[in-house]
Amino acid sequence: MTGFGTYPLGLTDEQEARAARLHRDAVVIDLLYWGPLSHRGYTAAMEQQLRDSYAIHHNTMTSILEALHQPHRMALAGELPELRDIWAASGITAGSLQLAVGDPQELLKTAAYLTAVTDSLEWMRKVNTTDDILRAKAEGQLAWFGNCQPTVPVSRDLTLLEHARDLGLRMLMLTYNQQDAVGAGGTEIHDAGLSAFGKDVVARCNDLRIVVDTAHCGPQTTMDACRTSRLPVVASHTSSKTVFAHDRGKGDDVLKALASTGGVIGIVTVPFFIGAPRTADLNTWADHVEHVAELVGVEHVGIGTDWPMPGPMWSLELVADFAAQNGFRAEEHQIDDTAYTMKGFDDYRDMVNLTRVLVGRGWSDEDVTAVLGGNALRVFREVLG
Numbered sequence: 001m002t003g004f005g006t007y008p009l010g011l012t013d014e015q016e017a018r019a020a021r022l023h024r025d026a027v028v029i030d031l032l033y034w035g036p037l038s039h040r041g042y043t044a045a046m047e048q049q050l051r052d053s054y055a056i057h058h059n060t061m062t063s064i065l066e067a068l069h070q071p072h073r074m075a076l077a078g079e080l081p082e083l084r085d086i087w088a089a090s091g092i093t094a095g096s097l098q099l100a101v102g103d104p105q106e107l108l109k110t111a112a113y114l115t116a117v118t119d120s121l122e123w124m125r126k127v128n129t130t131d132d133i134l135r136a137k138a139e140g141q142l143a144w145f146g147n148c149q150p151t152v153p154v155s156r157d158l159t160l161l162e163h164a165r166d167l168g169l170r171m172l173m174l175t176y177n178q179q180d181a182v183g184a185g186g187t188e189i190h191d192a193g194l195s196a197f198g199k200d201v202v203a204r205c206n207d208l209r210i211v212v213d214t215a216h217c218g219p220q221t222t223m224d225a226c227r228t229s230r231l232p233v234v235a236s237h238t239s240s241k242t243v244f245a246h247d248r249g250k251g252d253d254v255l256k257a258l259a260s261t262g263g264v265i266g267i268v269t270v271p272f273f274i275g276a277p278r279t280a281d282l283n284t285w286a287d288h289v290e291h292v293a294e295l296v297g298v299e300h301v302g303i304g305t306d307w308p309m310p311g312p313m314w315s316l317e318l319v320a321d322f323a324a325q326n327g328f329r330a331e332e333h334q335i336d337d338t339a340y341t342m343k344g345f346d347d348y349r350d351m352v353n354l355t356r357v358l359v360g361r362g363w364s365d366e367d368v369t370a371v372l373g374g375n376a377l378r379v380f381r382e383v384l385g
Contacts (some may be wrong), residue, residue, distance in 0.1 A: 047312040094133045147171035174198060232262040316339060
């Protein structure tokens, strides 16, 4: 097992120094972020607590949420002071934190959690406008923007969306994998596209200055969203179907549609979405980045890691159960093995490896910093203000 940020890429000393400088100085934005802690940061005591809880409830989603919240709750109680150092070692400036927009009670619970974390830990900041991200970079903070992946579909009562915006929501994914009232998800057998209600959701997001996200949406739903939105549309965490055929990726026509809105396409580090799960590595990831950059322009490429999720490795294996319940079909290789991480990105402290692999491929300083966060920052400026 290598140390953090040291995956062998054959870089020269000059390239290593350049990559370190770029990563240190850049605004780094992860459009789908599960950090700061990943499986290598969980102590034996933390893992045992999660095991004991799972032995009682045997609920996959509960276990995932407990693993996500455990580090922050411990930090709030003063029990995990090293969490700040773990985050700082990643170099990440801003990342997403999940809010629920399908049920009023879940919205209140998730919004209260976002507020507690960002208000109580001086090294964290909630994103209201783009300037909050820039201030976080200047002041050595981690900025959180509220986003929603609607595994429970968006409420038909769109006043809930307005309340969510007031409580911190800044990015809304239109659908998860399956068909709902908004539109068809990316693993739905019949892609019916965006519904009339879905178009209302897009229009309301535009009015409320919420970024429209299509990461899990089906091809037609994504295309319809691009045609409907007056503001840039993103795919926060996806990949190229041309590079690796997988339903969680986007075809070239869809990538072009997203770029035509001025949006940004975040490339995932999920090994089983970008290649063979046991061998996918930094170069596999970079292949997707370069294909999208060559197809639609480097100004439309970003990062949306989405993996590894928080929790010890045994709890990551439970994600396969969640996936099976939420539209990932094993017979269509939607998910192969959640026990694997992408080689070279095993922990958020490996974030610099994404910079290193682009430097090693001869990318310019300007293009590297654009992918790290400059492109996402541009979209946020246009939508959030």
